[in-house]
């Protein structure tokens with residue numbers, strides 16, 4: 543690709559592989575950001591917007607965005623902190639995927655069961671900056687100095703194997719379901735941070751003219767994220783129960799209430815958070831609501 547082809551385009555960084563990659567592609571499709579990527583190329587032009595996508599390792603995206611080499615990016619909050627770019631990037635939108643926790647883990651049956659016991663020993667991690675800060679504070683509290691301090695060692699992957707291989711007394715790694723941790727015979731004894739995927743932009747953007755396009759893309763992505771988070775709940779309820787019904791489904795602004803041919807009844811339509819829907823349906827049944835229907839959203843603007 544001719545380098546000039548990128549001139550004036552909004553550069554948008556997407557994780558090139560790993561846990562966040564597929565979800566990002568779904569998000570781009572939902573926002574109708576159209577492109578065709580030659581699988582050997584890490585840069586490609588968007589057909590229907592003045593944007594170029596740049597496929598990068600998730601852990602490099604905070605510094606590319608923070609330094610202004612690319613304008614927008616998607617990555618995890620964990621790698622923003624680890625690369626110490628939190629002052630250089632602005633988190634524009636939480637994306638409701640890539641949720642995980644960075645945790646201190648030790649062998650379940652081992653002699654070390656608290657972080658105080660682990661301090662001063664060997665910790666293996668891919669997050670050496672965050673682990674160094676965490677154990678640095680702990681070492682200072684416990685009066686561990688010089689060669690008594692916790693020894694933090696970096697590995698690029700398969701961190702969970704480090705204890706079994708005799709490399710470490712504990713590890714610091716990401717946990718989502720906990721399957722990896724349990725399969726390795728480990729359990730968590732402390733949490734350094736919670737993380738999810740976020741849309742980020744440079745805190746000092748180089749291309750001010752691209753501001754409106756950044757806003758448009760952010761609004762589209764927010765619509766796709768909200769569509770995944772909410773369902774539409776429709777039901778019929780007796781008019782005298784309307785007050786109770788709107789308390790159960792208050793909607794984002796207010797529920798839509800429509801009259802029915804039978805004047806004793808009304809139809810209610812309301813957005814409800816997906817994770818609450820089973821409880822909401824139980825409560826609606828309890829007040830005598832009928833014909834409760836739940837609809838998934840493809841896309842929305844809220």
Ligand SMILES: Nc1ncnc2c1ncn2[C@@H]1O[C@H](COP(=O)(O)OP(=O)(O)OP(=O)(O)O)[C@@H](O)[C@H]1O
Nearest residue numbers: 559560561562600618620621640641642699716718
């Ligand atoms: N199990 C998980 N569940 C949810 N999100 C995760 C999980 N593991 C990692 N993430 C998120 O995805 C980001 C990328 O992690 P991933 O393990 O896919 O790295 P990667 O880019 O493939 O790098 P590498 O394979 O070189 O370690 C992490 O920084 C974190 O924000």
Ligand SMILES: O=P(O)(O)OC[C@H]1O[C@H](OP(=O)(O)OP(=O)(O)O)[C@H](O)[C@@H]1O
Nearest residue numbers: 561699700716717718719720721722723
């Ligand atoms: O709690 P869980 O749901 O099991 O997820 C946690 C695992 O996911 C991540 O690794 P990933 O599988 O992305 O591969 P990696 O080790 O190559 O980074 C992380 O490093 C853990 O190993």
